[in-house]
Amino acid sequence: MKNDAAVRPQANQAPVRLSKGDFVTGLRKLLQVAARAGETSVDVRAATLHTDVGVYPARGHSxxxxxxxxxxxxxxxDEILLTPPGGKGPALLVRYKLPR
Structure with missing residues (x-):
């Protein structure tokens, strides 16, 4: 079994630009897992999604x-539970209704 620290780049390493597709895949996977678990909704925070998909916080984050x-x-x-100043930021919190 690999140690997560060995697999994930550290925050002080060169930035890895994540694509829109990376986040779509990560979010949809999260929603599928919650739906399979029988959840009726799932709250997703931008900081958590970004961390799951790639390094955050880090220089050159996405x-x-x-x-x-x-x-x-x-x-x-679906509903926005928390909108950060400017509309985009790590505090963004969305409740996605399930099933999709």
Missing amino acids: MPTCCTVMYEEMLPG
């Missing part, structure tokens, strides 16, 4: 892209 994906993946019935 938080704006992460937040854009969170907004774009919203469907009717």
Whole structure:
């Protein structure tokens, strides 16, 4: 078994630019896991999603892209629980209704 610290780059390493697709995949996987567990909704915080997908906080992070994906993946019935100043930031919190 690999140690997470050995697999993930550290915050002081060169930045890794994450794509929109990386965040879409990560968010959809999170929603699928929650749906399989029988949840009726899941609250997703941008900082947590970004950390799950790639290093955050880190120099050259992709938080704006992460937040854009969170907004774009919203469907009717989903709700924004917390909007950071400017609309994009690690505090963004969205409740996604399940099943999708």
